[in-house]
Amino acid sequence: MATKSLKARQDELAIGNKQLEILNGGPFKEGELPYFKDKIDQIGRFPLRPNKLEILQINVGYMCNQVCEHCHVDAGPDRKEIMTKETMALCLEVIKNTGAHTLDLTGGAPEMNPNFRWFVEEASKLGIKDFIVRSNLTIIRANKKYYDLPQFFKKHNVHVISSMPHYTRGKTDKQRGDGVFDKSIQALKDLNAVGYGMENSPLKLDLVYNPSGAFLPGNQEAMERDFKKALKEDFDISFHQLFAITNLPIARFLDYLIASENYEDYMYSLVEAYNPVAVANVMCTNTISVSWDGWLYDCDFNQMLGLKVASTVKHIKEYNEVILNNREIIISQHCYGCTAGAGSSCQGNVI
Numbered sequence: 001m002a003t004k005s006l007k008a009r010q011d012e013l014a015i016g017n018k019q020l021e022i023l024n025g026g027p028f029k030e031g032e033l034p035y036f037k038d039k040i041d042q043i044g045r046f047p048l049r050p051n052k053l054e055i056l057q058i059n060v061g062y063m064c065n066q067v068c069e070h071c072h073v074d075a076g077p078d079r080k081e082i083m084t085k086e087t088m089a090l091c092l093e094v095i096k097n098t099g100a101h102t103l104d105l106t107g108g109a110p111e112m113n114p115n116f117r118w119f120v121e122e123a124s125k126l127g128i129k130d131f132i133v134r135s136n137l138t139i140i141r142a143n144k145k146y147y148d149l150p151q152f153f154k155k156h157n158v159h160v161i162s163s164m165p166h167y168t169r170g171k172t173d174k175q176r177g178d179g180v181f182d183k184s185i186q187a188l189k190d191l192n193a194v195g196y197g198m199e200n201s202p203l204k205l206d207l208v209y210n211p212s213g214a215f216l217p218g219n220q221e222a223m224e225r226d227f228k229k230a231l232k233e234d235f236d237i238s239f240h241q242l243f244a245i246t247n248l249p250i251a252r253f254l255d256y257l258i259a260s261e262n263y264e265d266y267m268y269s270l271v272e273a274y275n276p277v278a279v280a281n282v283m284c285t286n287t288i289s290v291s292w293d294g295w296l297y298d299c300d301f302n303q304m305l306g307l308k309v310a311s312t313v314k315h316i317k318e319y320n321e322v323i324l325n326n327r328e329i330i331i332s333q334h335c336y337g338c339t340a341g342a343g344s345s346c347q348g349n350v351i
Contacts (some may be wrong), residue, residue, distance in 0.1 A: 002089050003067055005076040006252060011230045014074060016306030023249065023333040027264055033271050036335045043276045047328040050298075053321060055288040057104040057300060057346065059083075059089055060116060061292045064108040066143045068163075068176045070210065070253040072304055075108040083292040085115045090316045091290060092122055098321060100288075101129040104346065106300065107137045111146060117329045124156040132159045134208075134346075138180055140187040159198060159204040161243070162188070165212055167230035175212045188237045197239040206241040208348075214262035216273055216340055217244040220349045243348030246270075246303050248337035270336035278343030281350035290316055298329045300346065305332070 006014040013019055040046045061082035064075035085178045095103060103123060110116055110133060124131060133153065140149050153160055164184060172181040188205075191197060197205030207227065211217050224242035231237040247253045249266060249341040256265040284298040290308075294316040297303040311327040313320045343350030 005062075005067065005074045005078055007074060007254060008076070008078040011255065013251065013258075016304070019250055019254055019305055020332060022254065022258075022263075027267060028333055033267060036331050036333050038334075039271075039274060040276075040279055040331075043279065044193065045279050048279075048282075048331055049285070049328060050059075050325055051285045052096065053100050053288060053325065055102040055104055055283070056091075056092060056098055056100040056212070057106060057287055057292065058290045059106050059108075059292055059300065059303065060088070060110045060113040060119065062108045063112045064136065065112065065139055066109070066136055066176055066180065066310060068136075068252070069256060070175060070212075072248055072251045072253060072301060073108060074251045074304070079108065079313070081292045082113050083115075083294075085118070087292075087294045088115055088119045088122075090319075092119075092126070094316060094319045095123060095126050095128065098319075101127045102130060102132065103130070104132040104134070104287075106134040106346075109136055110134065111139050111149060117152065120156050120158065124158075130159055131157065131212050132161055135162050135187075136159055136176075137164065137184040137187040137258040138176075140190055141183045147190075149192045149194065153191075154194045154196070154203055155180075156203070159180050159206070160191060161206045161208060162191075164188075164207040164227075165209060167227050167234075171212050185235050186238065188231070189235070192238055194294060195326045197237070199238065205239045206243060207239050207242045208245055210245045214257055214260065214266045214269075216246055217344075219333060220244040220342065233270045241348070243346075244344070245348065246340050247348070248334045250334050251304055267333065267336070270340050273340035274336060274341060275339055275351070278339040278341075278350050281343060281345075282335070282338045283345035283347070283350075284338075287346075288324065296324070301334055301337075302330055305334070307332075 018278040040216050056179035062075045067076040165172045196203040227242050266305045289297040289300045289303050307330045308314050313323045
């Protein structure tokens with residue numbers, strides 16, 4: 001288990017261009033596998049264009065209390081990139097005027113941003129239909145100043161989506177570090193105690209599963225049943241939905257694939273699992289991703305590769321939804337991860 005981010009280790013994979021070089025090379029450059037653009041061109045989807053904006057996803061910083069093995073953000077305690085209050089204020093202005101019905105706050109651990117609570121308080125006043133905070137759970141138990149987060153979330157009717165790699169200690173700790181499972185269980189109990197995740201409760205608590213190795217997730221509905229049964233029987237924990245997300249071959253997961261000599265096999269698996277039906281609903285078609293410093297991206301994954309939107313509007317300070325809706329979405333081979341099987345997005349399966 002890594003203790004530092006790729007960036008702190010000065011690893012070449014911390015650079016987006018190096019990752020893209022790998023994604024565009026190997027079996028794709030040699031013609032053994034088709035480029036993603038050619039695959040979607042066969043169904044008349046290239047160039048890929050956005051539909052109506054529904055989700056504004058804002059990354060408020062890469063700082064995190066964990067250094068997870070597969071983190072596509074390459075987050076960790078050593079990452080100091082944090083959204084300022086000034087940039088948050090620009091985001092609030094956009095939220096007031098955007099057509100998006102969902103606000104999705106992510107990180108790192110978004111709760112570690114010193115202005116996180118102010119931002120949530122201000123954003124909650126703007127009438128967004130679905131206000132999501134993506135929590136790694138352990139942050140709730142990391143320090144006494146975070147212990148009241150469940151009550152804070154409840155006060156502002158926040159939809160909590162939490163990372164939970166597995167319902168067993170071994171698989172969770174393997175991916176996220178020793179002790180993560182036990183802290184996650186306690187955090188889930190804390191959320192349940194204030195009403196989150198309970199049957200018929202309006203306080204939504206969803207979990208996110210992503211595989212701990214170089215394989216694709218199984219059926220989302222079947223896994224949800226397994227998670228619910230195990231967590232209820234073993235810990236008396238309840239939650240609403242489980243989202244199964246495919247690991248995309250970028251950042252630390254790409255590093256893992258290369259180190260374990262699974263990269264080419266994994267890319268073959270993604271291409272073989274490509275489902276053309278999933279292309280219509282990939283997250284980049286209804287989402288704008290905002291980085292900690294205000295730059296705009298087609299999705300969270302493109303943000304981590306440094307692929308800003310292909311538009312004259314590239315920053316939150318010049319945000320123009322009409323212009324952005326006329327752009328072409330930037331794609332590369334990592335996009336196969338969002339179209340494998342039932343498809344994958346931050347909200348789980350797309351079909």
